[in-house]
Amino acid sequence: MSDKSIKVAVIGAAGRMGSTVCDAVDLAPDTELVGRFDVGDDLGDLGGADVVVEFSVPDASLTNVTHCVEQGVHVVVGTTGWTEDKLDKLRKTVAAHKDVGVLIAPNFAIGAILMMRFAEQAARFYESVEVVELHHPNKVDAPSGTAARTADLIGEARKAAGLGQVPDATTQDPEGARGGRFNGIPVHSVRLRGLVAHQEVLFGAEGELLTIRHDSLDRASFMPGVLTGVRQVAGHPGVTVGLENYLGLS
Numbered sequence: 001m002s003d004k005s006i007k008v009a010v011i012g013a014a015g016r017m018g019s020t021v022c023d024a025v026d027l028a029p030d031t032e033l034v035g036r037f038d039v040g041d042d043l044g045d046l047g048g049a050d051v052v053v054e055f056s057v058p059d060a061s062l063t064n065v066t067h068c069v070e071q072g073v074h075v076v077v078g079t080t081g082w083t084e085d086k087l088d089k090l091r092k093t094v095a096a097h098k099d100v101g102v103l104i105a106p107n108f109a110i111g112a113i114l115m116m117r118f119a120e121q122a123a124r125f126y127e128s129v130e131v132v133e134l135h136h137p138n139k140v141d142a143p144s145g146t147a148a149r150t151a152d153l154i155g156e157a158r159k160a161a162g163l164g165q166v167p168d169a170t171t172q173d174p175e176g177a178r179g180g181r182f183n184g185i186p187v188h189s190v191r192l193r194g195l196v197a198h199q200e201v202l203f204g205a206e207g208e209l210l211t212i213r214h215d216s217l218d219r220a221s222f223m224p225g226v227l228t229g230v231r232q233v234a235g236h237p238g239v240t241v242g243l244e245n246y247l248g249l250s
């Protein structure tokens, strides 16, 4: 007999991730899908959910998550675009609802979490590093949240190790061919039909290269992480960034 003890609603339920999450919640033995919400829907009492999973668009996520917190409902957030400013606003709201947990995870795939961890560990040993993220062409944001987070972790590890800027003699780049810089780390975004979500972190030192690559070939890769978030978020009050904090990897 199944015990559908965790009531879950999904915001962004008509989207690529939201619809996959609805199916995963339906199938899991311990979760019950009680609400599907998408753009224009009144979120109201969120269908009586204990936990909301939010996969919408960067411009809408803060408003949606704030509504959930104000309803006293825990939230697992996969939407990208969380700047420090947005996180500060959310933390203030959550501070007034002390029992509520919010997990914001740039990537729920276990391999992507390990890739970020390994890249952070490798960072201090290499003079050069660049991040290349590759995604489907329907993605609206660049760089990916995963790439921004990876670059941030690498940049902090380099600073802690006393490494300076990555070497780069470029003085002429009128079209931005050298990509963007995040926390000092060059990041390049590829958009290609046929791809799902992929990333390479390229490290270089005199005479050697290290490449760390992760591929999500199907959105199924994100579902075990999303369900882990759903199961654990109530036990982590406050705002947590990164699923690694629920996995003993932080």
Ligand SMILES: NC(=O)C1=CN([C@@H]2O[C@H](COP(=O)(O)OP(=O)(O)OC[C@H]3O[C@@H](n4cnc5c(N)ncnc54)[C@H](OP(=O)(O)O)[C@@H]3O)[C@@H](O)[C@H]2O)C=CC1
Binding pocket: 011, 012, 013, 014, 015, 016, 017, 018, 037, 038, 039, 040, 055, 056, 057, 058, 060, 064, 077, 078, 079, 080, 081, 105, 106, 107, 108, 109, 141, 145, 222
């Ligand atoms: N953390 C992770 O592991 C992963 C994160 N993502 C991130 O999740 C987000 C969604 O990705 P994806 O599912 O591919 O995108 P989609 O565009 O397929 O889905 C987003 C859905 O949200 C809807 N939406 C738009 N505005 C609102 C709103 N105000 N309230 C509620 N719903 C709204 C969209 O409707 P409409 O199309 O009509 O605008 C759409 O149905 C992105 O930020 C992406 O980067 C993606 C994969 C994994």
Ligand SMILES: O=C(O)C1=N[C@H](C(=O)O)C[C@H](O)C1
Binding pocket: 080, 106, 107, 135, 139, 143, 144, 145, 146, 147, 196, 197, 198
């Ligand atoms: O939009 C996507 O597809 C993905 N978005 C997330 C990101 O921006 O990092 C996670 C994953 O890369 C898929």
